[in-house]
Amino acid sequence: MTADQWLIPPLLDSIPPSILAKADVLVTKASFLAGLLAPETAACLSRQLKVSDAEYSRIIDGHNTDLAVLEDANNLASTQSTLAEITELRRRLIAALAHHYHLVQTQPLSDGNGAVARLIVHIHFAQIGLHPQLWSLSRGVARRQEEYHAALGRTGGTQERLLAGGFQRTDQASLTFIEFMLDVCHEEVDYMTAALNRRKLRESVTNAFNTNSRLIEAGIRAEIAPAFLALLIQGALSRPEFKTFTGLQPEAASNQVGRLINIGLVVSPPSDVSLLEVGLPIWFAHEILPGLHMTR
Template sequence: MTADQWLIPSLPESIPPLILAKADVLVTKTAFLAGLLAPESAACLSRQLKVSDAEYSRIIDGYNTDLKVLEDATNLASTQSILREITELRRRLIAALAHHHHLVQTQPLSDGNGAVARLIVHMHFAQIGLHPHLWSLPRGIARRREEYQAALGLTGGTQGRQPSGGFQRTDKALLGFIAFMLDVCHEEVDYMTAALNRRKLRESVTNAFNTNSRLTEAGIRAEIAPAFLALLIQGALPRSEFNTFTGLQSEAASNQVGRLIDIGLVVSPPSDLLTLEIALPDWFVRELLPDLHEIW
């Protein structure tokens, strides 16, 4: 990418109040979402979302982007501070989406610019404090990929060049793209927030411990679901506290913990064998987020 591509395009002089309001609310929503998860649980979930994001990018672009392209973009982006000049948080958010638009428009998508643009906006969102590792922008775009392409002015994967070789950009088109992307962001944050609220988590965990074949075949008892839910919410617990939560006698509780470790739902760090930490393998994440892969 050239140096010009890293420049944040100038924003329209007048940004509609609705767009500003949506940007404001998104900041609040993502902070609330982050507050639902302990750091250990957030780290587990983030790893699973990263895997699904790669598949969603393939769906959006129609091919797998070379990992070296993404690595180079990450290294280059880490040296940039292109949003630092914008002091108002909501305008930084809007500028990040404008930059996404700019990056996709400046080179053909066959060069991997789509995946790179999503990676860069993810980094922008992290710097702004939107916790993008806890929700999936690629999922939202993949679910609405035809609208996404239309908002970018793409037809059949191509962009309409001006005679000068550049791309025509009107304030109306840019604002339309930003409004669309804000809607996508809200939808994905809302989806994760609804799935991870305490009531829904309790329902999902209870259902999994009663019906999931991996759990039942491993001999894991349904009545320890509340203990696992407590571990999921808090991220880590002393073994003794977890055993107490199970309501079982000491030997039976220890046996159940061993079974949870064996199937990868719980880990006991070698540095602290008296503590249990949450682990969320893909098959259990699907219990918590049954619609995460709904378009695959």
């Protein structure tokens, strides 16, 4: 990419109130989602989403993007792409999506710029405080990829060239894309928030401890569910606290802790074996986040 392509395009002079309102609400929703998760649980979730994002990008773009390209883009974006000059938060959000549109419009599709542009948006969203590591923009785009490509002016996997030697897109086309992407963002934040609210989380964990074949085969007792739920919500507990939550006798509780560690659902940091932290292997993530991954 050239230096000019990293520049964030000027904001449109007139942004419809409906788009500004969607941007406002998204900021509030993302903050609420972040408040649901302890740091340790958020870190586990972020790792799972990073893995799923790579697969969703392949679905969206039809190919795997070279990791070196993404790394270069990440390094350049971190130093050259900034929204700091835009003081209003909701307009920063809109500018981030406009930048995505600009990047894809100014580069050939074959260069993998869809994945690069989404990476740049992720960086912008992190700067804004939208906690993009806790929800997946790529998942939302993949679920609505035909609309995504249409909003970018792609037909049959190719970019629509309107003028020889370049692209010409109207302000209305840019606004249509931005509004579509805002809708996708709302859907994904809503999905994560609904799955991680306390009542739903309790239902999902209880069901998993009663029916999941891995847990049953590992000898994990169903009555351990409330203790694990407490760990999932708090992120970390001391071993004595966790054992107390199980309601079991000390020897039985220790046995169950060992089994949970063996299957990766609980982690004991080498630096502090008296502490237990939540683990979130992919098979269990499916229990609390149904539909997180999709295949084609």
